[in-house]
Amino acid sequence: MHWIMNILATIALSVSIGASATTVECSIYDDVMGGKPQTSVSPAQAEKEQPAGSEWWRHAVIYEIDPRSFQDSDGDGVGDIKGITSRLDYLHDLGIDAIWITPMYPSPGIDYGYDISDYTAIDPEYGTMADFDNLVAEAKKRNIRVIMDYVINHTSDQNKWFIESRSSRDNPKRDWYIWRDGKGETATDKGEPPNNWQSWFGHSAWQWDEKTRQYYYHYFYVQQPDLNWRNPEVHKAMDGVLDFWMKRGVAGFRIDAVSRLYEDPNLHDDPYLPGHNAYGDRNIQHKYTDDLPEVHDVLKEVRSVVDKYPGDPVLVTEADEPNVQALAKMYGNGDEVQLPMDFQIADVNKLSAPCFRELFNEIENNSAHGQPEYFFSNHDQPRQWDRYGDGEHNDQIAKLMAVLELTTRGTPQMYYGEELGMRTTDPARVEDVHDPIGKLGWPKEKGRDGERTPMQWDETAEAGFTSATKPWLPIPPSASKYNVEAESKDPNSIFNTYKSLLSLRKTESALRDGTQVSIGNDPDVFAYLRKNGDETVLVLLNLSDRERTLSFKPDELPGSKLTPLYSSMPGPASIAAAHVVLSPFAAVVAKVQ
Numbered sequence: 116m117h118w119i120m121n122i123l124a125t126i127a128l129s130v131s132i133g134a135s136a137t138t139v140e141c142s143i144y145d146d147v148m149g150g151k152p153q154t155s156v157s158p159a160q161a162e163k164e165q166p167a168g169s170e171w172w173r174h175a176v177i178y179e180i181d182p183r184s185f186q187d188s189d190g191d192g193v194g195d196i197k198g199i200t201s202r203l204d205y206l207h208d209l210g211i212d213a214i215w216i217t218p219m220y221p222s223p224g225i226d227y228g229y230d231i232s233d234y235t236a237i238d239p240e241y242g243t244m245a246d247f248d249n250l251v252a253e254a255k256k257r258n259i260r261v262i263m264d265y266v267i268n269h270t271s272d273q274n275k276w277f278i279e280s281r282s283s284r285d286n287p288k289r290d291w292y293i294w295r296d297g298k299g300e301t302a303t304d305k306g307e308p309p310n311n312w313q314s315w316f317g318h319s320a321w322q323w324d325e326k327t328r329q330y331y332y333h334y335f336y337v338q339q340p341d342l343n344w345r346n347p348e349v350h351k352a353m354d355g356v357l358d359f360w361m362k363r364g365v366a367g368f369r370i371d372a373v374s375r376l377y378e379d380p381n382l383h384d385d386p387y388l389p390g391h392n393a394y395g396d397r398n399i400q401h402k403y404t405d406d407l408p409e410v411h412d413v414l415k416e417v418r419s420v421v422d423k424y425p426g427d428p429v430l431v432t433e434a435d436e437p438n439v440q441a442l443a444k445m446y447g448n449g450d451e452v453q454l455p456m457d458f459q460i461a462d463v464n465k466l467s468a469p470c471f472r473e474l475f476n477e478i479e480n481n482s483a484h485g486q487p488e489y490f491f492s493n494h495d496q497p498r499q500w501d502r503y504g505d506g507e508h509n510d511q512i513a514k515l516m517a518v519l520e521l522t523t524r525g526t527p528q529m530y531y532g533e534e535l536g537m538r539t540t541d542p543a544r545v546e547d548v549h550d551p552i553g554k555l556g557w558p559k560e561k562g563r564d565g566e567r568t569p570m571q572w573d574e575t576a577e578a579g580f581t582s583a584t585k586p587w588l589p590i591p592p593s594a595s596k597y598n599v600e601a602e603s604k605d606p607n608s609i610f611n612t613y614k615s616l617l618s619l620r621k622t623e624s625a626l627r628d629g630t631q632v633s634i635g636n637d638p639d640v641f642a643y644l645r646k647n648g649d650e651t652v653l654v655l656l657n658l659s660d661r662e663r664t665l666s667f668k669p670d671e672l673p674g675s676k677l678t679p680l681y682s683s684m685p686g687p688a689s690i691a692a693a694h695v696v697l698s699p700f701a702a703v704v705a706k707v708q
């Protein structure tokens with residue numbers, strides 16, 4: 116089991132204990148974290164005009180790249196910046212508007228780049244600053260924007276700021292991090308950690324430091340001490356990081372782990388939940404270390420720094436919020452982030468029409484009128500091919516999920532290789548694991564290597580990723596069939612499905628600018644209309660393994676004829692709306708006339 120799912124499984128467990136038998140459980144967060152809103156959405160309400168902004172990110176498709184695994188240019192088995200640059204034409208042809216690159220700053224690599232030792236440099240493993248500048252320039256020529264990862268909650272313990280901080284209790288940077296005495300600490304005994312707070316990656320969130328005889332706080336790995344955002348000097352230094360990259364022409368930032376920025380200054384213990392996690396710790400609710408209100412002050416500050424630059428800079432947040440109200444807060448009054456990632460939809464983790472209907476309605480009607488940001492895969496959780504696949508129809512389901520992701524109103528975010536149907540390939544043996552949580556939690560938690568394997572470009576032994584015989588992670592066996600070269604030639608491939616849908620998003624005004632309204636109440640079929648002026652597109656997703664027949668009444672649709680723009684099943688050039696037959700797991704995108 117993977118790290119995020121681990122914690123979520125905990126929460127799901129307590130949900131099922133408390134939930135009544137009649138409610139559909141969609142979100143893993145239901146009730147435990149304060150309940151969900153009771154929205155009942157009328158189509159009129161849902162159809163109200165959304166603010167018609169013209170900013171680029173409203174129409175963009177973002178593509179997440181793990182620089183280690185996308186393309187190796189120098190044969191060392193590790194991806195690099197020149198490799199990404201060499202694949203910009205591929206991304207352009209696919210229809211990508213922006214790339215978010217996970218951290219490529221100097222780092223000891225304990226958390227694969229999320230432990231940064233220098234925020235304003237490039238890790239030599241990935242190239243040079245000149246390579247980076249060239250990437251931005253070449254991307255610009257192809258109208259592709261570059262979004263950087265802004266790891267704001269913690270640094271590496273090898274960062275010079277932390278090295279200074281830990282050097283003595285009166286070092287000027289001591290208070291840049293969170294240092295506390297142990298409980299019952301004496302001159303000879305380190306005592307107990309200051310409270311029961313736990314690291315997301317297992318065990319206590321407090322680490323004893325012998326030199327100055329205090330504990331420091333780390334929400335993630337021991338090697339990732341948390342910055343103290345209550346210190347104004349930290350704000351200044353981190354704002355400078357934003358300036359540095361904005362001046363180099365980046366289009367914005369994806370802000371890492373943003374809800375973890377502040378901790379309760381009174382160090383209250385977190386409440387326990389039933390059961391234990393994969394690391395053997397008691398399950399806990401991170402009540403006093405997540406989502407403190409001060410987070411929003413920082414988001415406003417980040418926004419004001421990037422807004423000094425032209426080009427509508429974008430902020431995306433990693434914010435696995437408990438419900439839509441908490442997610443909507445991330446938009447502020449239009450003065451925080453434009454695109455908080457929607458983890459509730461990403462993690463429905465089952466093909467449930469009622470759940471998707473409910474969650475899409477909720478975010479469509481969010482109180483901030485913010486633009487939704489949808490994704491299903493990323494570098495932290497098993498890929499969607501496995502997570503939504505039923506073990507038998509995974510390719511078919513992958514196409515259906517592509518339709519869901521790319522025809523809804525919002526900004527979709529893809530993960531490299533998703534367009535090929537790349538699957539999760541976990542290490543077979545603990546000695547092969549790279550991600551430390553995989554070693555700590557083996558075999559329940561195998562870490563995140565499985566979703567970080569190299570991009571599959573062709574059917575050669577190293578999949579066109581590297582000329583080295585041993586890439587940093589092995590090429591999955593499925594690469595011989597699921598790769599760019601082979602799938603480009605097959606009109607029915609997952610790859611060509613993505614390509615068609617990405618192109619439709621640009622050419623169909625209803626998909627580009629239209630409102631979104633769910634229709635019907637079918638237990639198996641999620642159906643919605645995208646509408647812009649006289650243009651209407653109907654999307655039908657049969658989320659079941661049964662054939663389904665639907666009959667739309669004249670008052671439900673502004674037309675009786677459906678002309679498929681995309682269909683995952685063979686069928687006629689037009690369909691009568693009064694009689695639509697959907698094969699198992701079929702996905703249809705049709706113009707309504």
Ligand code: NOJ
Binds near residue numbers: 229266371433494
């Ligand atoms: C979220 C990142 O996505 C994940 O990969 C990382 O381990 C944690 N933040 C800690 O930085």
Ligand code: MG
Binds near residue numbers: 375
């Ligand atoms: Mg923190």
